[in-house]
Amino acid sequence: MTSKAIPLPQLSGFTEREGAWYAEEIPLADLAKEFGTPLYVYSKKALTEAYQAYDKACTDQQGKRRARVHYAMKANSNLAVIDCFKKLGAGFDLVSGGELARALAIGADPKSLVFAGVGKSATEIASALQAGVKCINVESIAELHNINRVASKLNCRAPISLRVNPDVDAQTHPYISTGLKGNKFGIAYHEVLKTYREASQLPQIDVVGIDCHIGSQITTTAPYLDALDKVLDLVENLKREGIVIHHLDLGGGLGISYSDETPPDITEFTNTLLNHVANRGFAHLDIVLEPGRSLVGNAGVLLTTVEYLKPGVEKNFCIVDAAMTELMRPALYEAHHGIVAAQTKELKSSTYDVVGPVCESGDWLGRDRILSVEEGDLLAILSAGAYGFVMASNYNTRPKPAEIMVDGKNAYVIRAREKTADLFASETILPN
Numbered sequence: 001m002t003s004k005a006i007p008l009p010q011l012s013g014f015t016e017r018e019g020a021w022y023a024e025e026i027p028l029a030d031l032a033k034e035f036g037t038p039l040y041v042y043s044k045k046a047l048t049e050a051y052q053a054y055d056k057a058c059t060d061q062q063g064k065r066r067a068r069v070h071y072a073m074k075a076n077s078n079l080a081v082i083d084c085f086k087k088l089g090a091g092f093d094l095v096s097g098g099e100l101a102r103a104l105a106i107g108a109d110p111k112s113l114v115f116a117g118v119g120k121s122a123t124e125i126a127s128a129l130q131a132g133v134k135c136i137n138v139e140s141i142a143e144l145h146n147i148n149r150v151a152s153k154l155n156c157r158a159p160i161s162l163r164v165n166p167d168v169d170a171q172t173h174p175y176i177s178t179g180l181k182g183n184k185f186g187i188a189y190h191e192v193l194k195t196y197r198e199a200s201q202l203p204q205i206d207v208v209g210i211d212c213h214i215g216s217q218i219t220t221t222a223p224y225l226d227a228l229d230k231v232l233d234l235v236e237n238l239k240r241e242g243i244v245i246h247h248l249d250l251g252g253g254l255g256i257s258y259s260d261e262t263p264p265d266i267t268e269f270t271n272t273l274l275n276h277v278a279n280r281g282f283a284h285l286d287i288v289l290e291p292g293r294s295l296v297g298n299a300g301v302l303l304t305t306v307e308y309l310k311p312g313v314e315k316n317f318c319i320v321d322a323a324m325t326e327l328m329r330p331a332l333y334e335a336h337h338g339i340v341a342a343q344t345k346e347l348k349s350s351t352y353d354v355v356g357p358v359c360e361s362g363d364w365l366g367r368d369r370i371l372s373v374e375e376g377d378l379l380a381i382l383s384a385g386a387y388g389f390v391m392a393s394n395y396n397t398r399p400k401p402a403e404i405m406v407d408g409k410n411a412y413v414i415r416a417r418e419k420t421a422d423l424f425a426s427e428t429i430l431p432n
């Protein structure tokens, strides 16, 4: 039936009732029938609850706001998803001109936007300044000077913070660790004070904040507190030098449970960080949080149909119609996602590697899964709401799947399935 050996994550938007899996009030099988597979399905309830947990923890008992959530839309940037968060009161963390365009397309307040990224182009910097974003998080001295030049050309001032690389081990997968001195992100800790001094002398630059983001899928608070202490030490030193910091951006990175991980819950995590800031005497700062995965990861599943069962010499393969092109995380990080049959069947179970049709041996979605399935059955790949569709590709000329948002008994197409002909519509062949 399911991969019994490995626990499934706790989900609020997706439940099993009498052997059938539902997205809120709709059986997954009905969604697959109506919209086809592969299919991304998101639960509005699940992402709303996650946001509200952050929002509540960001408000003190007197109702005073202690921090603001700027959703890191890189995790899932579908307009319907970001619009839900905007309506709930979120700002956004951006990493490209494309994400800026998405935020502006849904009418986000530019003053709710922070813009990070190691390689912002002059065009992207200009768009952010023209839009009037809250802050550009600067990741190198060279970028700082480029921002100053662009602001000078536009005859405006650029609000900036420096992204500190605190050299703290987030104890996560090496590909998604960002706060170690060997990572490309942020300004080396020992160079931060010097760079702030330089920034404060530049004619078009306004120093407004300080920023730190140490990685993703982090399951303990200890590395956050280590990084926070280092950042607050810098804020103290800057104050002594007369450089005033107005906001403190603590980044994102809180992990979710894909199977048996036990990250702190959103409330505990947020309280621990904000109480630490307050205990060190910095509660007056405007505090920014940039969660991505913890808001959407467990609010989405990827539905896929079993094409063939292929008994192998060493392994049995369950070949499905989704692939690494739809969900790249297993191929890229050997990431685990729970996989369940959308409808339980009384069949003999077997152990399978769940694989896609793509022409790569790395094209797998789950390994050694115990499943009771036959051809044509529907599987749900769990915890696929973050870094799922956004990392999809058209490799092997595969159209990207549709995305659906479920709200109670209603399902909405929030992105239509791509059409094969559109994939090469902008290509041209030589005249002869």
Ligand SMILES: Cc1ncc(COP(=O)(O)O)c(C=O)c1O
Pocket (backbone or CB within 6 Å): 072, 074, 075, 093, 116, 117, 213, 215, 216, 217, 251, 252, 253, 254, 290, 291, 292, 293, 294, 386
């Ligand atoms: C600057 C920045 N902020 C926030 C995030 C969101 O991280 P997560 O989805 O792990 O919460 C990321 C991604 O790691 C990031 O690079």
Ligand SMILES: N[C@@H](CCCC[NH3+])C(=O)O
Pocket (backbone or CB within 6 Å): 074, 176, 216, 217, 329, 386, 387
């Ligand atoms: N894509 C990564 C997270 C990257 C976070 C962005 N810095 C994942 O799927 O886990």
